[in-house]
Amino acid sequence: MSTIALHDEHNHDHADHGHHKETLISKYIFSMDHKMIAKQFLVTGIIMAVIAMGLSILFRIQLAWPDKNFPFLETFLGKWAEGGRIKSDFYLALVTIHGTIMVFFVLTAGLSGTFSNLLIPLQIGARDMASPFLNMLSYWFFFTACVIMMSSFFIQTGPASGGWTVYPPLSALPTAIPGSGMGMTLWLISMVLFVASSLMGGINYVSTILNMRTKGMDLWKMPLTIWAFFLTAILGILSFPVLVAGVVLLVFDRSFGTSFYLSDIVMGTNILPNEGGSPILWQHLFWFLGHPEVYIVIMPALGISSEVISVNSRKPIFGYHAMVYSLIGITVLSFIVWGHHMFVTGMNPLLGGVFMITTLIIAVPSAVKTFNYLATLWRGNIRFTPAMLFAIGLVSFFISGGLTGIFLGNASLDINLHDTYFVVAHFHLVMGSAAIFGMLAGVYHWYPKMFGRMMNAKLGYLHFWLTFIAAYLVFFPLHFLGLDGVPRRYYAFTEFEFMKKWLTVNVFVTWAAIIAALAQVAFLFNFFYSIYKGKKAPQNPWESNTLEWTAPVEHLHGNWPGEIPTVYRWPYDYSKPGHDADFIPQTVPFSQTMSSNLPHDFEGNEEAEKIQQDWEIANPVTENKG
Amino acid sequence: MVLSMENTQDIFDPKPKKFIVWLFVVSSTIMFGGFTSYYLVFAASKGKGHGLVLPDAFIYSTLLIIASSITLTIASVALRKLNFSLQRKMLWLTIVLAFGFGFMQFMAWGSMVKTGATLVGNNAAISFIYVVPLMHLFHIIAGLGFITSSLVGSYKNITLAKNKFRMEITSIFWHFIDILWIYLYVFLLLNR
Numbered sequence: 094m095s096t097i098a099l100h101d102e103h104n105h106d107h108a109d110h111g112h113h114k115e116t117l118i119s120k121y122i123f124s125m126d127h128k129m130i131a132k133q134f135l136v137t138g139i140i141m142a143v144i145a146m147g148l149s150i151l152f153r154i155q156l157a158w159p160d161k162n163f164p165f166l167e168t169f170l171g172k173w174a175e176g177g178r179i180k181s182d183f184y185l186a187l188v189t190i191h192g193t194i195m196v197f198f199v200l201t202a203g204l205s206g207t208f209s210n211l212l213i214p215l216q217i218g219a220r221d222m223a224s225p226f227l228n229m230l231s232y233w234f235f236f237t238a239c240v241i242m243m244s245s246f247f248i249q250t251g252p253a254s255g256g257w258t259v260y261p262p263l264s265a266l267p268t269a270i271p272g273s274g275m276g277m278t279l280w281l282i283s284m285v286l287f288v289a290s291s292l293m294g295g296i297n298y299v300s301t302i303l304n305m306r307t308k309g310m311d312l313w314k315m316p317l318t319i320w321a322f323f324l325t326a327i328l329g330i331l332s333f334p335v336l337v338a339g340v341v342l343l344v345f346d347r348s349f350g351t352s353f354y355l356s357d358i359v360m361g362t363n364i365l366p367n368e369g370g371s372p373i374l375w376q377h378l379f380w381f382l383g384h385p386e387v388y389i390v391i392m393p394a395l396g397i398s399s400e401v402i403s404v405n406s407r408k409p410i411f412g413y414h415a416m417v418y419s420l421i422g423i424t425v426l427s428f429i430v431w432g433h434h435m436f437v438t439g440m441n442p443l444l445g446g447v448f449m450i451t452t453l454i455i456a457v458p459s460a461v462k463t464f465n466y467l468a469t470l471w472r473g474n475i476r477f478t479p480a481m482l483f484a485i486g487l488v489s490f491f492i493s494g495g496l497t498g499i500f501l502g503n504a505s506l507d508i509n510l511h512d513t514y515f516v517v518a519h520f521h522l523v524m525g526s527a528a529i530f531g532m533l534a535g536v537y538h539w540y541p542k543m544f545g546r547m548m549n550a551k552l553g554y555l556h557f558w559l560t561f562i563a564a565y566l567v568f569f570p571l572h573f574l575g576l577d578g579v580p581r582r583y584y585a586f587t588e589f590e591f592m593k594k595w596l597t598v599n600v601f602v603t604w605a606a607i608i609a610a611l612a613q614v615a616f617l618f619n620f621f622y623s624i625y626k627g628k629k630a631p632q633n634p635w636e637s638n639t640l641e642w643t644a645p646v647e648h649l650h651g652n653w654p655g656e657i658p659t660v661y662r663w664p665y666d667y668s669k670p671g672h673d674a675d676f677i678p679q680t681v682p683f684s685q686t687m688s689s690n691l692p693h694d695f696e697g698n699e700e701a702e703k704i705q706q707d708w709e710i711a712n713p714v715t716e717n718k719g
Numbered sequence: 720m721v722l723s724m725e726n727t728q729d730i731f732d733p734k735p736k737k738f739i740v741w742l743f744v745v746s747s748t749i750m751f752g753g754f755t756s757y758y759l760v761f762a763a764s765k766g767k768g769h770g771l772v773l774p775d776a777f778i779y780s781t782l783l784i785i786a787s788s789i790t791l792t793i794a795s796v797a798l799r800k801l802n803f804s805l806q807r808k809m810l811w812l813t814i815v816l817a818f819g820f821g822f823m824q825f826m827a828w829g830s831m832v833k834t835g836a837t838l839v840g841n842n843a844a845i846s847f848i849y850v851v852p853l854m855h856l857f858h859i860i861a862g863l864g865f866i867t868s869s870l871v872g873s874y875k876n877i878t879l880a881k882n883k884f885r886m887e888i889t890s891i892f893w894h895f896i897d898i899l900w901i902y903l904y905v906f907l908l909l910n911r
Contacts, residue, residue: 330749
């Protein structure tokens with residue numbers, strides 16, 4: 094009894110200490126609670142995803158029907174679609190902003206921001222992040238970045254249009270194309286805020302994971318989600334600053350007349366004074382971030398899938414250590430492959446060969462992960478929840494998109510494939526669709542933890558199947574366009590004889606894209622409806638082992654009333670032979686599971702092994718156990 | 720039970736926050752690594768560096784920032800010995816030296832402009848000497864923020880643990896930007 098009294102007293106202390114008076118503003122707006130910040134990231138990410146998807150439908154309409162007029166477009170877009178046809182300048186703005194939003198705002202901030210914030214403290218057993226204040230700041234920087242990026246749609250010259258990689262000179266000369274003006278400036282401001290947000294977030298995640306794990310939670314007892322978030326954050330800390338360096342030089346070229354990236358440029362009849370710089374140097378700095386960035390996008394999704402697949406296969410993840418080491422391998426390798434984006438820049442073929450080898454080596458850890466997913470599924474007692482379907486969908490996209498990576502990583506093949514729709518198809522499968530599916534798996538799986546209610550499973554199945562099939566129908570045909578040499582980022586293919594035959598395929602792809610977009614309505618309805626009307630969630634709806642499910646359904650600042658639970662075992666004790674339930678939470682000590690303990694559980698602790706042996710002698714195994 | 724309860728009490732734990740400062744140092748190092756690798760690749764591909772004799776003012780600024788690191792160390796030692804007045808004096812002195820450093824940087828740029836090596840020109844390596852030290856100067860401003868917080872902490876009645884914590888993160892950051900400047904200076908000396 095005295096213990097309980099102490100707990101209550103502690104609770105009281107903590108409430109006084111943690112949040113004095115919770116007002117509407119401190120709870121919902123400038124919240125410093127990691128769970129609320131996670132929800133803020135998620136909702137903002139979903140809104141940005143819907144916007145970016147809308148943009149893609151607009152340019153898909155242009156690609157499918159380049160000669161047709163759609164009066165409704167003029168209604169929405171005004172002078173950017175005069176006569177109901179999207180202007181070529183605006184088309185470039187659409188693809189640029191679609192890419193920027195999807196890569197940075199949805200799949201970086203929306204994905205890492207949501208799940209790192211939600212799960213790191215809950216799964217390692219901490220009351221909050223190392224610095225809740227920085228965490229709050231991280232969200233508001235991100236939010237401001239989103240607002241500034243979107244504001245570029247409301248200026249005379251339109252948003253940035255040089256592609257999401259903003260290569261100079263289009264990005265460095267404000268008068269180059271309409272989108273190089275104010276739109277590009279806003280893009281740069283937005284990205285600086287975004288990078289600041291990512292760094293504040295990432296630094297917080299790493300510090301929290303390394304310093305604030307609960308008792309017993311050593312690194313090798315962490316769920317794979319945490320490993321993935323941890324390594325993702327490290328990637329961000331080590332690569333985003335390089336983008337800042339590049340952007341600073343770009344800003345000086347744009348605004349102060351320096352020539353870091355510019356040389357020998359003639360605009361119209363006007364010879365520009367800039368001399369001595371090189372646009373290739375931007376590409377180096379950009380892709381030194383840009384390539385790790387694609388792993389920043391995919392690794393959290395891989396971590397989420399590991400967890401979801403293991404829980405719903407009711408089996409330990411296959412090759413836990415191999416999973417971690419392959420994540421580490423991907424992290425390290427991602428820094429020495431950026432040159433494969435630049436094979437056709439006139440790079441020394443020897444250097445190209447080096448980048449080719451490092452690139453192809455990444456296939457090894459990626460394949461290790463894929464096979465481990467398949468081996469986890471193999472003969473599992475599979476529960477096809479919507480989250481599980483999306484996780485399996487990720488594995489499918491990761492394989493089909495990853496295979497074409499081997500083509501593109503090859504320097505000689507890349508000469509043909511560079512800048513074609515083959516590249517578009519490749520990365521939309523391997524990092525676009527795969528990462529989105531990982532994110533959706535996470536949303537369906539941890540929705541009960543976030544909102545205390547369940548999402549509707551039937552709508553989830555509808556959402557999955559429509560999206561899964563439509564995504565393949567959108568991206569698979571694009572490979573063939575690319576093999577035929579159809580270049581990406583072109584406004585229309587009507588001027589080229591050899592590309593005319595692809596018009597019908599473009600019509601097909603656009604219809605598939607529209608279906609995929611409509612399928613998201615099922616998700617959006619499910620998501621927002623279930624916040625208020627969903628079935629109330631039980632404490633541990635998926636019968637999962639990880640720590641977050643030991644925290645009460647009702648959120649409270651500090652996560653656990655009283656003491657933070659202690660961890661005794663790894664998170665993947667599913668269907669352990671000899672145990673009556675098919676899962677053993679991390680908080681259950683081995684002394685309570687004598688019938689299922691294995692010699693290696695004790696990690697060489699001789700005393701514990703002896704106790705176990707004595708117990709086994711006293712309780713001989715019966716035949717039909719397990 | 721009571722024992723473990725005490726462990727979970729939310730006492731002030733500086734370790735995770737100190738770690739955050741270290742991680743910031745790492746990311747900032749990477750940024751300057753990005754800058755200097757730009758310079759190396761630029762110089763290698765063009766076959767030329769900035770080609771200047773660096774102004775003497777950079778030597779003086781280097782000496783000033785080294786001196787500021789020393790005064791900050793004395794301030795830390797003073798705090799350890801609970802000599803608050805010496806701590807405050809040394810922090811003030813560090814601020815003065817930091818301003819001196821900034822002043823000297825501007826003097827250096829001024830003398831470069833006089834010789835014709837301006838920010839805008841046909842050699843990006845010379846523009847580099849303006850842009851990158853300017854980015855370093857922004858770090859100095861951030862560092863002044865840290866020093867000010869230590870100073871305010873020393874005047875205000877905060878706990879010794881918090882006072883020490885502020886001094887520690889100030890020291891980590893300030894010594895870092897000191898070393899960072901020395902790195903940049905030596906880099907520019909070696910890669911003419």
